[in-house]
Amino acid sequence: MKRILAAILSLVLLLGCVSFASAEETTIRMLWWGSQTRHDVTVAAVNKFMEKYPDIKVEVEYSDWGGYWSKLATQVAGGTEPDVIAMDYAYLAQYAGNGVLADLTPYYESGAIDISDAAASMIDSGKINDIPYAIPTGSNAFVWMYRPDVVEAAGLTMPEKMTQEEMIEMNKIVYEKTGRTNHAHTGLDNVRNTARNFGGNLYNDEGTALGFTDPQLLVRIWENYNKGLEEGWQLPVGEGTAATSFDDLVADYWMGAHWTNELAAYESGNGCELKMLPWTDWSDAQQPATYFKPSMFWSITERSEKKDAAAVLINFFENDPDCFDIIGLDRAMPISSKIRAHLAPNLDENSQEIAAMLDYLALEGNSSPIMKPDIAAHADINTLWGEYNEQVQYGLVDDLTAHAQAFIDEANDIITKSLSK
Amino acid sequence: MKKLSEIMDREKVAGYVFVMPFIIGLFVFTVIPFFTSLYLAFTDYNVLSEPNWIGFDNFKRMFFEDKHFWNSFWITFRFALIQVPIKLCFSLGVALILARATKATGVYRAAFYIPSLMGGSVAVALTWKQLFAFKGPINAVITAFGGKAVKFMNNPKITLYVLIGLGIWQFGSSMLIFLAAIKNVPASYHEAAIVDGAGPVTRFFKIVLPMITPIFFFNLINQTIGAFQAFNSSYLITGGGPLNSTLYYAVHLYNRAFTNYEMGYGSAMAWFMLLVIGAFTALIFRSSSAWVYYESEGK
Incomplete structure (x- = not known):
């Protein structure tokens, strides 16, 4: 009898794990x-x-x-x-x-x-x-978020928008006045936006290759990085103090490029007020890089x-x-x-x-149409860019043009292979 | 029809019922996935859709096309080659010290074992990361003594050794096993040796070391297998960087299988590692007859 009782009880216990949905x-x-x-x-x-x-x-x-x-x-x-x-x-x-x-x-x-x-x-x-x-x-745009207190401490005012070159200059002034380091954006997002500035894209519309062929587009991104190292405002790799990407505006940088809807998350992560600036196009850009x-x-x-x-x-x-x-x-x-x-x-x-900000970017001349969704090999291309970029950051590359060309060739090779599968 | 109670009363049945949870677990979590992964190694399985048979393509790609494959293999190999001997010697040394019974040894034994208890945990890895951070405590000490801060986490020549250091620091479990083995050496052997005038060093090399070779053998195999499968420290602390200098085999495998959804390729990599670990284990077993002493064999 006891055993049967135990069996029944355990059955009830088992059934208890299954939720009773009416x-x-x-x-x-x-x-x-x-x-x-x-x-x-x-x-x-x-x-x-x-x-x-x-x-x-x-x-x-x-x-x-x-x-x-x-x-x-x-x-x-x-x-x-x-x-x-x-x-x-x-x-x-x-x-x-x-x-x-x-x-x-x-x-x-x-x-x-x-x-x-x-x-x-x-x-x-x-x-x-x-x-x-x-x-x-919803729709979003990729913008800079910056620390207004740092800009103020440097005795500067942030314009409504500025070019990539002007931003590099501003980095230098802020560093000289306040000692605050920053970063030249070398992520794949900047590659995409730089290509968009000159009528290309990260990938072509058919998704069969990269959407640009000129290695100089990549070289100018890396040159800004190296310039920052020379002038002192670029925080060298490995000297950051941030524990996560949500608190790197505390001590390491005073600007970060993020999506507009992330403003609240980055403000609470960094524990400080942030303002937004449209993405910085190159001064000789043919069209704005920003897209919704x-x-x-x-x-x-x-x-x-x-x-x-x-x-x-x-x-x-x-x-x-x-x-x-x-x-x-x-x-x-x-x-x-x-x-x-x-x-x-x-x-x-x-x-x-x-x-x-979104209303401002929607004005004629502040944004351009969005590209096609990223290709299936995007994760691989992202990793590959990380490797090439890291080599530049570690000062291992003498010939930036050849390095950029090597990236383009290898990336196209990966895309071709992924399509043949 | 027999009553339930009669069936349950049979000893055999009761035994099976008791081991059932284990058997089910073994099949569901080990045996079935084991053979599934063998099958997947020969497919282009991308997790999202059904696998297609592609023969040896994954292995061809592994050996001839994937530039990170051999890179990560040699990093792991070097990691194991450096970490395992140091860790074994270190834990044996600590075990020897703690084998002596004083009042405080209990506390020390527990204290030394704690890092191993937390071995797989994220917290220890993150602590290690902070310790060796550019503005972390270790560099604070170095600069306090007038040194120049070292980029432990961002120097391709150094970072792997920081991770090896973490592995060695987690010596507790092998230390505990050594400790038990040392304690098991009969006191009469020591007494006899002391009567013959043998000092502590002689006794260690002539009595303790030979007596614990089976345990040394066990620890060696365990640690070698563990080192080849190392994952946590690289994944959590360095993410494989800088410049892929700490990209362990298991991390590369994980990136392929779970980040890039190339589960078929990941399975192929896993099976290659199984063969490598199998080969090393067999090698250690083969060599054991030359240096492992079993009392029962009476050699």
Whole structure:
């Protein structure tokens, strides 16, 4: 008798692990990446959603950017991917191409996801081969964030915008006046923007090669770096004190290039006030490098069995004023014009700055059209650039032109190989 | 039909039920993934879609095309070659000191073991990173004595040794095993040797060392395997840099498999490492007959 009782009890215990979802309730899972600020507001918004839609229960999972893509891939491999996932421009082609994402057309057509207030160009940015696999959460621009107190201490005023050359000059003056070091941006984002300045792009439109052929574009980026080392304002590699990329404006730098929606996260990470400056184009640029990028996307996974509920959730995160009262501009400037109008009067100071910056960049002559989503080999190209760039930073390269040409050749080689697979 | 209680009462059944959790775990987490990865090594599996059979392409790419493959292999090899002997000698030395019973040894044993308890933890790696940071405590001491601050984390010639230092510092587990072995050497041997006039050095080389060779052998294999699989310190502290000078094999594998979604290639790399570790272990086993002494064999 005792044994049977024990068996029953353990059975009950086992069943206890399986959650009791009531018959009418649909449970969907949602996954996103971000900083702590974003996790807090998104969880609050999800709670609001469940209040409004009591028949849908949302289980949330989140991760930082670095862990996100291995976590998501692992879930896809195991067939346990959530119903709603955050997607990025750099991965969209890869995930859509492998059949992970669901076609959103039926939900656009039925109005389950309302796109009537969004610009067509925004909706189009989530399309691969004309099929919408993802809907942008908002639009963003890549700008400089700087410490106004440092600029002031150097006795300078920050202009509305300036050229790359003027910025280099300013770095020198700030260093002489205050001793503050900074950095010449040598990341792949600067490569992309420099190429865009001269009519190219990081990749060509067909995605078959790099979008530029002139090694001098890379040489000028590295020359600025070396100039900074000579003049003293470039912090040499390995002398930084920052523990993460969220606090490097405390002691190491006074400027950083980030996406507009990240302003609050970097301010709280660094614990100081930050202001924004448009991306610095080269003085001889043919066109502005700045583009409006879908900051991130929401997608429904193809294998989800609760796509309808997932669409309701996405619609909430795209079109519901209640949602945006909580999350504000955390996922960038919303694509719905109604939501933008709803938010306008109540924006906090940060968000007003972001809105003003995006309005400024939207003016004729301040931005140019966005490129195609990054190619599948982008991760490899990113790593490769890191290696070539590191060699320059360690002072191992004498002939910058040859070094730049070697990078271009090797990158094109990698892209060709990745296409033949 | 028999009652449940009758079935459960049979001794054999009870035994199986008790080992079942382990068996299930073994199959689900070890045996099945083991053979799956062997299959995946011959495919182009990219995690997101179904794998396709591509024969030996992954291995061809590994040996002839991937410029980081041999680089990371030799770094790992060098790491193991330097770290393992130093760590073994160091832990043996500490074990010898702690083998003497005084009041404080208990505390010391625990204290020395703590770094190993935290061995895999992120916290220790990050502490190490901060210790050797450009403006960290180690450089503070160096500059206080008039030296020039060293870029421990950003000098391709030095950084690997900083990581080796971390590995050696985590000597606790091998130290503990040595300690147990030293304690196991019968006191009568020592007494007899002392009567014959042998000093502590002679006793160590003539009695203790030969007696603990089986344990030395065990630690050597364990540490060699561990060194070849080293991952944490590089991944967390240096990310493989600077200039790929600390790109361990396991980190390169992880980058390929999880960052670039080349799981098939990653599996192939893992199997190559398995063969290398297998070869080294076999080599150590082969050599053991020349230097490992088993009392029971009565040689």
